[in-house]
Amino acid sequence: MDSDVMSAVARLREAFVRYPERAVLDGCPHCRGQVRVADHNLFSLTISLGNTVGNRDDLKSLLPLLLERMVTSTELDPVIVLGKLPREEWRTWPEAEQRAIDGYLDAVWRSLLGTYPSQVGSFLDPATFLDAVGAGGESVTRFLDIWDLTLNSAADRHLADAVNGLNFADRRVTTLAAWLRRESVRDRLFRAFERDHTMPWGDDLARAHDLIRS
Numbered sequence: 001m002d003s004d005v006m007s008a009v010a011r012l013r014e015a016f017v018r019y020p021e022r023a024v025l026d027g028c029p030h031c032r033g034q035v036r037v038a039d040h041n042l043f044s045l046t047i048s049l050g051n052t053v054g055n056r057d058d059l060k061s062l063l064p065l066l067l068e069r070m071v072t073s074t075e076l077d078p079v080i081v082l083g084k085l086p087r088e089e090w091r092t093w094p095e096a097e098q099r100a101i102d103g104y105l106d107a108v109w110r111s112l113l114g115t116y117p118s119q120v121g122s123f124l125d126p127a128t129f130l131d132a133v134g135a136g137g138e139s140v141t142r143f144l145d146i147w148d149l150t151l152n153s154a155a156d157r158h159l160a161d162a163v164n165g166l167n168f169a170d171r172r173v174t175t176l177a178a179w180l181r182r183e184s185v186r187d188r189l190f191r192a193f194e195r196d197h198t199m200p201w202g203d204d205l206a207r208a209h210d211l212i213r214s
Contacts, residue, residue, distance in 0.1 A: 001111075001120075001121075002111050005108055005111050005120070008103045008104040008107035009064065009104065011099075012067055012068070012100045012101070014100070015099070016063055019057050019058075020061060022058060022061070042066065042076060043076055043077070045062075046077070059084055060093075066081050067104055070122045071108060071122070071123070072121050073121050074121060074122050078131075078135075082132045083135035083136065085101070085136045085137060086137030110146065110150070112125075112126065112129055112158075113150045113155040114152065116157040116158060118158075125161065125162075126147070127162060127165075127176070129143070130143060140176060144175070144179050147159070153195070159185065159189065160205045162176070163189070163212060181212060182212075185212060186213055189205050189209040192205045
């Protein structure tokens with residue numbers, strides 16, 4: 001975990017410190033009853049948290065831990081965790097809480113683009129991150145704008161992987177797919193190939209460039 005992500009996690013703890021963690025959460029009286037947190041791994045708990053187990057304050061109390069664990073291990077599914085936020089209307093939460101989550105997402109995204117392969121826990125690649133952001137009810141556009149401005153070899157290799165993994169025959173064009181098909185992405189991949197053509201990943205850059213050109 002790089003220093004910016006560590007700082008973002010620390011700000012999350014500060015923002016949500018007023019929500020104490022409870023050892024026992026209230027569950028659906030018809031199907032769960034009370035749930036001891038210690039008796040469940042975090043993955044199984046996230047599936048039910050805020051749904052049949054716990055309330056909004058319980059989600060807030062555990063959110064710093066969940067978000068930290070997502071960048072230090074692969075045990076949690078980012079889509080499941082961030083998918084809790086729109087259901088709890090997180091954009092109506094206090095400003096400090098929203099800023100802490102936004103800061104975390106920005107720091108994770110920049111860290112992911114700065115290393116290849118990704119070294120950010122459960123965020124295995126840009127697509128995983130962007131899928132989770134979408135599940136959180138957010139537009140991916142601002143993160144794609146950051147990718148546009150992140151001009152390094154790692155970000156270019158992630159870009160080549162995304163293009164090479166794109167189904168160009170799929171008529172359902174997502175925001176990410178449309179962004180990847182742009183002429184500016186093709187030009188960027190050409191410049192990256194010129195820079196890194198002697199590297200082992202040079203062929204990946206060339207293949208991605210040719211896919212967009214076709």
